[in-house]
């Protein structure tokens with residue numbers, strides 16, 4: 170196990186809301202897929218930015234200079250986190266949904282109506298409608314969905330190979346399904362895209378909190394993620410290759426910059442979101458080596474520290490996933506609870522792994538009833554909805570119950586969930 174108890178306690182102290190809700194009720198927060206809790210460092214950095222650097226950029230007084238510096242430092246931190254080409258490749262936006270719309274519209278200016286786009290069968294609609302809209306406007310022939318196996322939750326790579334052809338201009342995939350927890354083999358999909366001469370776009374919104382992200386290793390042309398799924402606040406980021414940043418023409422107003430990430434940013438930037446994400450990423454630097462005194466300067470050393478933190482997180486979450494799936498001690502795991510249908514991988518997928526996201530249904534309960542019972546009787550926060558995903562419909566379901574763990578969750582919380590589900594299952598027998 171990569172975190173011993175002392176480290177886990179320290180980690181939990183970094184998250185003010187981790188043990189109890191605002192009313193003081195102790196609870197297990199397992200709705201992280203909808204948005205993680207915020208780290209103290211991010212909230213404080215946001216507050217400092219709001220109070221000290223509230224002016225608009227581009228002027229000579231300290232509030233304005235501070236705003237500009239905060240934005241630049243935020244971009245540098247995101248670039249280090251993604252192992253990108255530098256701050257000038259990091260674009261900010263209101264949400265990943267809006268950034269993907271920006272990207273699809275900018276790309277489609279060069280389409281002739283003969284092109285197609287390929288994606289997976291388990292996407293969030295944020296990575297569907299931006300491309301489907303192009304079909305509605307006659308700018309692409311179709312948006313093609315690659316199948317996934319309904320039993321294992323894994324992407325059918327052979328099907329994706331069949332769907333990609335010489336007219337495929339974009340292959341755009343979730344790094345992990347926000348419902349099933351399935352991870353996409355990004356190396357493999359990236360290869361398919363490149364061989365066809367298509368752009369490779371990655372929606373990392375769900376996956377970003379669970380493993381290192383390395384845009385160079387993936388060979389992607391664009392990648393999006395959101396601060397509120399990475400221990401920060403709302404506001405999202407898109408990596409684009411330097412070549413695409415300059416070559417494409419996003420919608421913009423005339424006076425705004427013609428080059429660099431600012432060309433892509435609609436209206437005034439929000440310096441507080443940059444302050445906040447820097448705070449969250451400083452937390453990762455701390456986590457990589459809690460005894461280290463100083464935070465390294467922006468650049469490869471800091472990037473390596475962030476990677477170490479994400480590797481530790483991934484190792485710990487793998488153990489958590491195994492416990493949730495297989496059970497531990499007296500607690501029967503999700504795979505074996507009678508009456509419980511688990512969707513997605515039933516094991517930590519060899520090689521690519523899986524995110525600690527578990528969607529299920531328990532016979533005898535509808536999802537809303539189940540999530541309310543888990544909250545009211547067991548103080549466990551989980552989701553019950555469609556998660557804006559294509560997944561539930563493919564299992565002929567409107568909703569699913571979902572528990573999503575992140576690294577600040579404990580084994581006790583995992584066992585508490587299993588105990589609760591085992592008890593509720595036994596009431597139906």
Ligand SMILES: Cc1ncc(COP(=O)(O)O)c(C=O)c1O
Nearest residue numbers: 264265266293295347374375395
């Ligand atoms: C995989 C995935 N993509 C996209 C989104 C949407 O992100 P945003 O709210 O930043 O638009 C989500 C949100 O849950 C998601 O899980």
